[in-house]
Amino acid sequence: MTKHIKILEHALSSIVRRRFKNLAIIVAFAFTVAALSTIIFFTDSLKTEAENILASAPDLIVQKTKGGRHDLIPIEYAEKIQIIPGVGEVTPRYWGYYYDALTKANYTLTGLMSKKSSLELINGRLPETRGETAIGAGIADIRNSEVDGELILVNSRNLGVLYKVVGVFTADSVMLTNDLVVLNNDDIIDFFDFPDGKATDIAVRVYNSSEIQNIASKVKRLFPETRPITKSELVRTYDMVFNWRSGMMIAVFSGAIIAFCIMAWDKATGISAEEKQEIGILKAIGWDTSDVLALKFWEGFIIALTSFFLGVIAGFIHVFFFDSSILAPIIKGWSVLFPDFRLTPHIDLYQLFVMGFLIITPYVASTIIPAWKTAITDPDTVMRG
Amino acid sequence: MEEATVIRTENVKKIYNAGKPDELTALHTISVDIDREKVTVLQGPSGSGKTSLLSLIGCMSRPTEGRIIVDGKDIVKLPERFLTNIRRRKFGFIFQQFHLIRNISVLENILLPLYPLDMGIGPMKERARAVLKKLRIEKKKNLKVKSLSGGEQQRVAIARALINEPEIIIADEPTAHLDRKLSEEFIDILISLQKEGKTIVIATHDPFVYAHQCVHKTISMQDGRIDKVTVR
Amino acid sequence: MILHPGILALVLGASFVFLMTLFSAAIGGIIVLRWDFNSSSSYQLSLERRTYLISTIMNYVLGFQAVSLFLFLYVVDDLYKLFVGAMCATGSLNANPIGWYALISKIAAFFCAGFWLALNSIDQRAEDYPLVRLKYILLLCITPLMGLDLFLQVAYFLGLDPDIITSCCGSLFSESGSGAASSIASFPVHTSMILFYTVAGLFFASGGGCLYSKKGWLRYAFSAVAAVLFFCSLVAIISFASIYIYELPTHHCPFDIIQKEYSFIGYPLYLSLFGTMFFAILPGGFQPLKKNTSLKSIITISEKKWICHAMGWGGIFILLVSYSVLTSNLIYF
Numbered sequence: 001m002t003k004h005i006k007i008l009e010h011a012l013s014s015i016v017r018r019r020f021k022n023l024a025i026i027v028a029f030a031f032t033v034a035a036l037s038t039i040i041f042f043t044d045s046l047k048t049e050a051e052n053i054l055a056s057a058p059d060l061i062v063q064k065t066k067g068g069r070h071d072l073i074p075i076e077y078a079e080k081i082q083i084i085p086g087v088g089e090v091t092p093r094y095w096g097y098y099y100d101a102l103t104k105a106n107y108t109l110t111g112l113m114s115k116k117s118s119l120e121l122i123n124g125r126l127p128e129t130r131g132e133t134a135i136g137a138g139i140a141d142i143r144n145s146e147v148d149g150e151l152i153l154v155n156s157r158n159l160g161v162l163y164k165v166v167g168v169f170t171a172d173s174v175m176l177t178n179d180l181v182v183l184n185n186d187d188i189i190d191f192f193d194f195p196d197g198k199a200t201d202i203a204v205r206v207y208n209s210s211e212i213q214n215i216a217s218k219v220k221r222l223f224p225e226t227r228p229i230t231k232s233e234l235v236r237t238y239d240m241v242f243n244w245r246s247g248m249m250i251a252v253f254s255g256a257i258i259a260f261c262i263m264a265w266d267k268a269t270g271i272s273a274e275e276k277q278e279i280g281i282l283k284a285i286g287w288d289t290s291d292v293l294a295l296k297f298w299e300g301f302i303i304a305l306t307s308f309f310l311g312v313i314a315g316f317i318h319v320f321f322f323d324s325s326i327l328a329p330i331i332k333g334w335s336v337l338f339p340d341f342r343l344t345p346h347i348d349l350y351q352l353f354v355m356g357f358l359i360i361t362p363y364v365a366s367t368i369i370p371a372w373k374t375a376i377t378d379p380d381t382v383m384r385g
Numbered sequence: 386m387e388e389a390t391v392i393r394t395e396n397v398k399k400i401y402n403a404g405k406p407d408e409l410t411a412l413h414t415i416s417v418d419i420d421r422e423k424v425t426v427l428q429g430p431s432g433s434g435k436t437s438l439l440s441l442i443g444c445m446s447r448p449t450e451g452r453i454i455v456d457g458k459d460i461v462k463l464p465e466r467f468l469t470n471i472r473r474r475k476f477g478f479i480f481q482q483f484h485l486i487r488n489i490s491v492l493e494n495i496l497l498p499l500y501p502l503d504m505g506i507g508p509m510k511e512r513a514r515a516v517l518k519k520l521r522i523e524k525k526k527n528l529k530v531k532s533l534s535g536g537e538q539q540r541v542a543i544a545r546a547l548i549n550e551p552e553i554i555i556a557d558e559p560t561a562h563l564d565r566k567l568s569e570e571f572i573d574i575l576i577s578l579q580k581e582g583k584t585i586v587i588a589t590h591d592p593f594v595y596a597h598q599c600v601h602k603t604i605s606m607q608d609g610r611i612d613k614v615t616v617r
Numbered sequence: 618m619i620l621h622p623g624i625l626a627l628v629l630g631a632s633f634v635f636l637m638t639l640f641s642a643a644i645g646g647i648i649v650l651r652w653d654f655n656s657s658s659s660y661q662l663s664l665e666r667r668t669y670l671i672s673t674i675m676n677y678v679l680g681f682q683a684v685s686l687f688l689f690l691y692v693v694d695d696l697y698k699l700f701v702g703a704m705c706a707t708g709s710l711n712a713n714p715i716g717w718y719a720l721i722s723k724i725a726a727f728f729c730a731g732f733w734l735a736l737n738s739i740d741q742r743a744e745d746y747p748l749v750r751l752k753y754i755l756l757l758c759i760t761p762l763m764g765l766d767l768f769l770q771v772a773y774f775l776g777l778d779p780d781i782i783t784s785c786c787g788s789l790f791s792e793s794g795s796g797a798a799s800s801i802a803s804f805p806v807h808t809s810m811i812l813f814y815t816v817a818g819l820f821f822a823s824g825g826g827c828l829y830s831k832k833g834w835l836r837y838a839f840s841a842v843a844a845v846l847f848f849c850s851l852v853a854i855i856s857f858a859s860i861y862i863y864e865l866p867t868h869h870c871p872f873d874i875i876q877k878e879y880s881f882i883g884y885p886l887y888l889s890l891f892g893t894m895f896f897a898i899l900p901g902g903f904q905p906l907k908k909n910t911s912l913k914s915i916i917t918i919s920e921k922k923w924i925c926h927a928m929g930w931g932g933i934f935i936l937l938v939s940y941s942v943l944t945s946n947l948i949y950f
Contacts, residue, residue: 003503010493010500017488040622236699254629281484284445285498285545286473288466289669297673350691351622357688358626361681365633368673376666379472380445382484384436403659447657461657465665467744 007291011298018275025264026307032256033311033359034318038326039249040355041319045346054235058091058203059212061229062219072198077223081204084218086211092199094188098153098181103142109153109192111185123147124167127184134167138178151181156193163187257359261366269370276377283379296371297364304360312352320345391553391584392419392442397451399437399609411437412609414451419553420602424575424585428595429606435588436557438606442586443555444472473501477546481558483538485545487531491522494530495544502549516544520574536567543574553584560591568593575599623692624774627685631767634681641671642760645753652749668749671756672737678763679730686723686891687884689770693720694875696777706872713776719769724891726766729759731895732902739903739919743911801869804856806949810942813853816846817935820897824928828921833904836920840901843927847894850934854886858938861945886937892930899923 015022062081064073075092082090094111112126124147126134133151135143145151149165169177183191194200204219206212216228279292287295318324399412412434419425419442427435440446441453444460447468452459455475460468477498485494492513499509517523520540530538539559546554554575560568568591576599579585589595595603598617605612644667653661693716694706710716733755740748823839826832851871859869862879875883900920907913 001503002505002509003500006496006500010497013489013493232698254625277484278486281486282497283469284478284480284484286469286549287497287501288469289666290466290672291501293669293673350695354622354626354688357684358622358629361630362633365637365677368637368677369670372670372673376669378446379469380440382480384440447662449657462654463744464741464746465662466741 003291004294007294008298011295011302014278014295015299015302018272021272022303025303026310028263029260029304029307029359029363030310030314032253032260033308033355034314035256036249036253036359037312037315037355038318038324039253040351041315041347042324043249044348044351045319045344048344048346051235054231057231057234059206059209059231060204060216060219062202062204062223063227063229064201064223064225065227066225072194073201073226075197075199077226078199078202080222081202081219084215084222086207086215088205088207089203090205091203093201093203094185094192094194095200096188096192100143100153105139105142105179107139107179107181109181109183109188111188112182122167122169124165127166127182127187130184130187131162131164132166132184133163133187134169134182135165136169136177136180139181140165140168153181153191155191161191254358257362261362264363265366265370269373271370271374276374277382279374279377280379280381283377284382289375292375292377293371296367296375300364300367300371301360304363308356308359312355316345316347389420390418391421391456392586393417393454394438394441394448395452395454397438397441397448397453399434399441399446400449403449410609412441412448415609415611417604417611417614419584419586421584422579422582423601424579424587424599425602425604426595426600427586427588427604427606428590429612430590432608433606434609435606437609439555439557439586439588443476443478443553444468469501473498473549475552477549477551477554479542479546479554479556479559481561483542485530485538485541488529490527490529491533491541491544492517492526494541495526495548498545498549512548512550516547519547520544535563536570539563539567539571540574543571547578551583553586554578556585556587556589558589558591559587560589560594565593572597572599621692621696623688623695627689627692628767628771628774630681630685631763631770634678635763635767637674638678638756638760638763641674642753642757644671645756649750649753649757652746654746654749668741668746671753672734672741675730675734675737675756679727679734682723682727682730682766686727687888689720689723690872690875690883690887694872699777704873705870705876707870709777712778713773715769715773715776719766719773722762722766722769726759726762727891728895728898729762732898733759735899735903735919735923739906739912739915742915743909745911747909747911748906801852801855804852806857806860809853809856813849813857813938814935816842816849817931820846820931821928824897824924824931827900827924831917833907836900836904838901839924839927840898843894843897843931846897846931847890850890850938853938857949858886858941860949861942861947864945864947866947866949882937882941886934889930889934889937893927893934896923896927896930 062073062077064071064077073092078090078092081087096109098107098109099105100107122134124134135145135151139151140146140149143151145165145168147165147168151163151165152160153163155161163183167182169180188194204215206215212230212232216230219226219228282292282295283289318326394415394417396414396416397412398410398414401407401409401411415434415438417438427438429435437446441448444453444455447461452461454460455471458471460471463471486497495513495516496509499512513526514523517526520543522537522540522544525533525537530541533541546556556575559571563571572594575585575587579599587594594600601617603615603617605615648664648667651660652664690706693709696709697705700708700712710720733752736748736752736755740746740752820839820842823835823842826835827839854871854874855869859871859874860866862874862882863870872883873879874886875881900923903916903920907916
């Protein structure tokens with residue numbers, strides 16, 4: 001044990017003595033790690049936010065389809081769903097998308113589903129009567145509107161409708177509400193000209209979460225033209241998308257990591273005369289090839305670990321304290337109303353471990369053969385000069 | 386083999402780069418005995434093969450042909466790790482240009498040979514303290530080697546050679562870069578070591594060394610062959 | 618392919634490892650053909666030096682296989698959310714029939730790499746490298762196993778389809794089901810406990826016997842009992858340890874115990890079990906090599922350490938199982 005501690009000490013001293021060369025490697029490596037960890041922290045954080053949001057989503061959403069596309073659902077279906085054993089609250093939902101030509105942004109217009117809404121966070125209040133609206137902070141911003149202000153939207157009959165803004169959702173709920181316009185149910189039906197007795201979809205609460213799948217099957221049997229979407233399917237889809245995205249990024253960055261390892265190999269092979277002599281001295285004074293290999297392993301490992309931690313810290317600070325300012329333009333893309341949110345600092349140890357595994361393992365591996373070539377230096381090279 | 390002989394070479398040959406255009410026969414069929422607790426000198430001009438022979442005697446390389454017996458054991462066929470084990474336990478080396486690691490401290494340089502021995506940190510420090518005191522360089526232990534004078538570096542090199550308590554000290558041209566005074570100091574240290582029971586083998590072409598009265602046996606070499614052996 | 622970061626890490630790592638093992642096997646092949654211990658030529662010296670390279674690579678391979686075994690478990694446990702009907706790693710493994718084979722090949726690769734390294738370590742401590750040819754021939758045999766490990770992992774992950782409805786541990790490890798897993802799950806708790814502790818007792822007794830006596834048959838017995846203990850331990854986990862951990866008499870899943878809800882107790886359990894098995898097979902496995910005089914004393918010294926390690930890890934495993942039973946709120950008897 002002492003032997004390994006002392007060899008580790010010597011490895012540290014060796015790294016410090018060749019600080020410029022090693023610093024160059026650490027900086028380049030840390031930069032690559034920072035880019036990768038930024039992506040991972042960002043998508044992981046979004047995934048967590050999405051999971052939190054989905055926690056308040058209905059257990060089951062029943063949509064009607066026609067020709068494979070979404071269609072409005074008759075409200076009477078809700079009555080029939082209500083009588084299925086195990087079903088709690090059944091609520092027809094009225095909502096739709098609105099394209100605002102003025103700001104070239106897409107809004108989500110929704111009716112008030114119930115008094116005890118999950119949309120609690122608000123400056124002002126939710127709409128109580130017709131002609132009133134509560135809007136998201138993003139919309140208030142781009143339409144220069146505020147509480148007691150006005151909002152004019154063009155309805156499906158191409159007529160402008162004026163609403164009084166009675167509430168603006170706070171920044172804390174921005175992930176859910178940034179592009180949201182909440183109206184009275186009658187206003188929404190009127191705005192989109194929904195036919196009588198039809199709603200966008202039906203939200204269903206189920207008492208026992210293990211029964212959700214059963215109830216979804218029953219709904220499907222009752223109404224074959226509908227598409228019941230369970231919460232777990234939503235979670236699964238989000239999970240897949242986020243995994244896909246972060247996996248995609250890792251796949252892309254793997255190229256960068258491999259390129260880096262090739263560089264590491266090249267650097268390790270191009271050992272300086274001074275370093276070669278040092279190894280010769282160590283061999284001459286009694287170090288075995290395996291001792292020198294241990295020394296080289298620790299050097300590589302320390303560099304990789306240092307770069308990894310520096311890169312991860314840089315990525316963490318970039319995402320959670322600088323709002324991913326470098327990454328944001330890439331992700332925002334077409335979205336005008338991109339939420340200006342602060343992600344909750346969150347580290348998933350598993351993600352960190354996987355990153356470390358992906359980064360440190362190939363780096364150390366790429367230095368094995370060059371390290372061995374150095375370690376088999378003949379001990380008598382120092383004598384032969 | 387008599388107990389008096391600690392190392393024996395039997396018809397050793399050393400060829401570098403065998404089969405290549407720059408093939409060089411450094412030693413041609415050398416047989417020598419190194420006597421225990423005595424000072425033996427390998428003397429000859431540059432290129433006579435004394436460094437190559439020293440390297441073989443010190444278990445730093447293997448001969449192309451022949452046998453080398455150290456303390457009754459033929460070491461030629463031993464795998465490298467066993468050779469290294471013998472070297473780190475029995476031998477201490479003082480190189481021509483000292484070959485200290487200049488950017489680390491005196492203490493770190495001295496302790497380096499002990500790391501592979503897997504000793505406890507306490508005993509390591511104890512030995513270092515003893516050897517630094519013996520060679521009168523304790524006050525310089527935390528200084529970087531590059532800041533020391535030639536004589537001080539020489540003593541650090543000797544300290545490093547002694548730290549593993551070797552039986553045999555090998556010195557290759559130890560006085561090549563030293564003035565007369567430092568050369569005398571060096572010989573005095575060697576004599577004291579020999580009196581403690583250590584076997585000393587020196588390769589040199591410095592007459593101040595090979596003609597010194599402490600030398601028991603002088604092996605003169607020329608072109609990779611033994612010219613003559615003189616025993617005092 | 619599910620572009621899951623853990624999957625990428627596993628596949629990339631396994632690819633690296635396979636390539637490195639292949640490289641080592643190629644050098645090993647040359648060594649088998651050209652090794653001449655009695656030669657002191659520079660070529661023989663270069664072959665000797667290459668043995669260091671292979672040792673380093675194989676150390677790395679073993680380290681990777683150990684980490685990736687647990688990472689594989691974690692990943693399949695993380696993937697279950699993507700499959701309808703799955704609630705733990707069992708569901709993920711059932712989603713593609715190759716899953717179980719991938720897991721078994723990983724375990725086999727881990728043990729083979731470990732055994733090879735133990736053999737290498739013994740050989741390197743002998744002055745005449747008596748096992749050189751044997752160990753590099755073994756390396757040539759291990760290489761296809763690493764390739765198989767890589768192939769099965771890739772085939773498993775590529776074949777995963779989130780649209781597949783899979784079955785979870787509730788049906789696989791159900792007492793009323795059919796199949797091996799159900800048979801183990803329905804093994805009577807009382808009998809399973811007696812069997813487990815009896816075999817564990819035999820294990821420690823034979824280990825103690827090996828420490829105090831030099832008899833060769835005791836080493837064989839120790840390794841054989843350890844192999845039996847390994848299977849008894851897996852049965853024990855499924856049949857009784859799991860129900861005490863979950864505090865539910867019908868829940869026998871061997872994978873849910875690696876989840877956060879159960880304080881990840883599965884990891885130290887499986888780590889100690891594999892550790893026990895790894896060290897315990899060595900004394901029996903190396904006993905025939907004691908016929909070689911240069912190896913006898915080396916193996917005798919190493920054997921003591923292996924036996925102590927095996928008993929140490931075994932002790933930890935038994936303590937963990939017993940602790941789970943004693944501190945559980947489930948009262949079965």
